[in-house]
Amino acid sequence: MVDVSIVIVNWNGGSELLRTLEAVRAAAVDRPCEIVLVDNASTDGSADAVPRRFGDVRVIRNPVNIGFGAANNVAFSIARGRYVLLLNPDALIDRPALDHLMAFMDTHPQVGACGPRITEADGRSLSLWCARRDPHPLDVLFEYAYLYRLLPRHRPFARHVMGDWNHGDDRPVDALSGACMLVRREAIDQVGGFDEQFFMYGEDLDWCRRMRQAGWLVWFVAAASVRHAGARSTQQAGDHGARWAVESHLRYFRKWGTPLDLLKVRLALSLGCALRSLAWLVALPLRPRAWRYALRRSAGYLRYTLLAWTA
Numbered sequence: 001m002v003d004v005s006i007v008i009v010n011w012n013g014g015s016e017l018l019r020t021l022e023a024v025r026a027a028a029v030d031r032p033c034e035i036v037l038v039d040n041a042s043t044d045g046s047a048d049a050v051p052r053r054f055g056d057v058r059v060i061r062n063p064v065n066i067g068f069g070a071a072n073n074v075a076f077s078i079a080r081g082r083y084v085l086l087l088n089p090d091a092l093i094d095r096p097a098l099d100h101l102m103a104f105m106d107t108h109p110q111v112g113a114c115g116p117r118i119t120e121a122d123g124r125s126l127s128l129w130c131a132r133r134d135p136h137p138l139d140v141l142f143e144y145a146y147l148y149r150l151l152p153r154h155r156p157f158a159r160h161v162m163g164d165w166n167h168g169d170d171r172p173v174d175a176l177s178g179a180c181m182l183v184r185r186e187a188i189d190q191v192g193g194f195d196e197q198f199f200m201y202g203e204d205l206d207w208c209r210r211m212r213q214a215g216w217l218v219w220f221v222a223a224a225s226v227r228h229a230g231a232r233s234t235q236q237a238g239d240h241g242a243r244w245a246v247e248s249h250l251r252y253f254r255k256w257g258t259p260l261d262l263l264k265v266r267l268a269l270s271l272g273c274a275l276r277s278l279a280w281l282v283a284l285p286l287r288p289r290a291w292r293y294a295l296r297r298s299a300g301y302l303r304y305t306l307l308a309w310t311a
Contacts, residue, residue, distance in 0.1 A: 003033055005036060005079035008036070008088070009040060011041075013046045023093055025054070027093050036058045039062065040066060040071050046089075069196050083182055084188060085098070093116075101115075108219065113208060114182050114219045114221050120227075121229050133173070133175075137268045141272050174212070191214050195207070198248050200241065243304065246308060247311050273308065276301040277301035
């Protein structure tokens, strides 16, 4: 029987994808596992290099980019493991981290999903998104106004990303990051895969909430640590990523909130995007060599103030 199915969704992952696969192979050595790579129409040749170097990896190629959640669902439909590990193509997991996650799931049968500490590329700075509380409309405003970064330890401003907690102990949480999450097969069979209406962003919040609604627990495992090397897909998404984020916030609150919550989040998004547009304008004199980029970002966020009311 396959112990764990390791699922990686790739979109122009470059050389980081190959480093991730090397790390996965070392982490899972001597453990019955399978690796499934779903490629979302990459154009950088990253998926082409995989069969030559990793003949044991099953590669599924989508003719178009169908989104993060939908691509994972393709892999779920063929995964044979009793656990499924979601891993970003720029996330580096080692054997101790995988062992800690697997051991935790083996000894906590009521847990549907668990996740590790996720650090930034330097290996030390904690990613603020590895464990979260269910969002409130104010959290969206604080995110877009960057208050959660300016005051990361103050609960009113960093409540959603749990900035008031040092992430030093195991505990149940509302949601984990899709960048690295170990999920029980029975939980997937019960609640289904990702909601494919979320193209990118927010699908992990929704999925974890559905698991909890079905009676499963979601836990953060402090002893396991994974380095998120570069958020490459997010960086490539650029202006498209900002649009996907706005749409995902609206979709989440339309699904889980009241009509008043949806109105509040529309206000939060429009104000937050207006603030970001203004910030990019203010940055123009500070970026003389990149003024076109700053102007484009400012104009983009100005458009998203309208999208907050039309999407």
